[in-house]
Amino acid sequence: MVKNILMLYPEFPNTFWSFKYALKFVRKRAAFPPLGLLTVASMLPSNWQKRLVDLNVARLRDVDLAWADMVFISGMIAQRDSAQALISRCRQAGKTVVAGGPLFTSSHAEFAEVDHFVLNEAELTLPAFLRDLELGKPKAIYEEHGYPDLGSTPVPSWELADLKRYGSMCIQYSRGCPFDCEFCDITAKFGRRSRSKSASQVIAELDSLALAGWRGSVFFVDDNFIGNKRRLREELLPALTKWQKSRRHPFSFYTEASINLADDEDLTRAMVAAGFDSVFIGIETPSEAALKECNKRQNRGRDLIADIKRLQRAGLEVQGGFIVGFDSDTPSIFSRQMEFIQCSGITTAMVGILNALPGTRLFKRLFDEGRLLGSSTGNNVDGTTNFTTKMGSVALRDGYCKLISTIYAPGPYYRRVRTFLREFQPPRAAFHVDWSELVALIRASLRLGVIGRERFQYWWLMVWTTCTRPRLLPVAVKLAINGYHFRRCASGIAG
DSSP states (O other): OOOEEEEEEOOOOSOGGGOHHHHGGGTOSBSOOOHHHHHHHHHSOTTSEEEEEETTTSOOOHHHHHHOSEEEEEOOGGGHHHHHHHHHHHHHTTOEEEEESHHHHHHGGGOTTOSEEEOSOHHHHHHHHHHHHHHTOOOSEEOOOSOOOGGGOOOOOGGGSOGGGBSOEEEOOEEOOSOOOTTOOHHHHHOSSOEEOOHHHHHHHHHHHHHTTOOEEEEEOOSOTTTTHHHIIIIIHHHHHHHHHHTTOOEEEEEEEOGGGGGOHHHHHHHHHHTEEEEEEEEEOSOHHHHHHTTOGGGTTSOHHHHHHHHHHHTOEEEEEEEEOOTTOOTTHHHHHHHHHHHHTOSSEEEEEOOOOTTSHHHHHHHHTTOBOSOOOSOTTSSOOSBOOSSOHHHHHHHHHHHHHHHTSHHHHHHHHHHHHHHOOOOGGGOOOOHHHHHHHHHHHHHTTTSSTTHHHHHHHHHHHHHHOGGGHHHHHHHHHHHHHHHHHHHHHHO
16 A cells, blocks of 8 residues: 655746745745645545655655655646656656646646646545545545535645745635736636635634744735625635734734725725735736726726725735737837836736636637637746737737846836835834844845846935835835846846
8 A cells, every 4th residue: 555655846947936036035935835735644544654846845766756655746837847847757767647736737748758637626536535445446536526625624734834935824715816917827727716725724824824833924815805794894805813912923924816996995804804915916008998808897887906905005015917918909018007006106017928727718719710829828928928929929928028027126116115115004003023034134135236237226225215205115125126036037138
């Protein structure tokens, strides 16, 4: 019977989302641990021995492979190349490979060397695989297309991960999104009804993180945290607020949500009171024609700049996702995006070229139109797309490269930081300076303020913040460091 399980997480390419260059300032290796694998580990038999190797923070040693009776691997589309290499190495070592997660759910036909696929949501498919494995008759593919209740989802096995190597922890409260954007694969994977864990489950996960010694930021990885506002307002947020107070606020939270959060001041205040200080929102585009085209109905007919500033004034840093390459886009979209981003004060502006992901309505439409060119890389900041665009490919890429190199150039970026800091109004109790922030300030001052090409902009930001918004100096330092990361990534793409 299987006893030793090696859990492998492939390496991510260097992207805006990796925060590779920023994490070096605080001596971290990766932004997050592999939440999916750690959760699956808790669903395996308790008498099995488990070991995690996350290639984003450590290397896979031959001794790890020799120890393993079976290998479990998971990953996202952007990790495809690393996953292929890992699987080949495992097969060469004679190991049985079990694969699951978003990459394999959408593209399992591309991985002929995998022995068993456990696809979709593990709460449905993993028990059947384990039963068949116990009987000695495991099948090649396990897939169920229902949507499980999350009440049985266990606390992740944090003890398998070296938490000191990560910049943030992550937990999941809900799955699913009530909206149906044409390009998004969330509804295809998880449905349009928001399914959530109980407040007691989430508190148990926070307790386990605190017990493991974690202090700092925790990312709620929900694709739309406010998918069920009533349950969030009545159950989870009061429980989080009470827990934070009882523990003297060991964590700060951030998450993803839709722009209609700005319509609900009470819910926004409750999130800030519970410890949320930032939120990622899919803004996508200032073009009403493009929003209509992709069925982004929640963003239409709004003053998006006003919505963003309302959230900033409430105490939430708004991070934004932006897309170029819609069929209705013309070359003017690049200057329109640039102006919008600068006016909004969104410092973390993740701009990518539209790609068609498997399972989405966009993918089906483009397939029917004969416009698909291949698989998406899953990396929406590499300047590529996988379909024939209405705007010429050269014009699209050139415009994209100019856009990202401009918004992350020192002048525009630092002006945008000051625009944000003028609006940002966090609760007074939310800020304290700890040792890691002092270390980050020293390193940033040396790297950015002495040898960086943004020396003038960096020191002007430090002086301006100290004189006008002194409580926000740790935020200014963090944003300066993030800007350095974004600039390095943008130069690699545009170069």
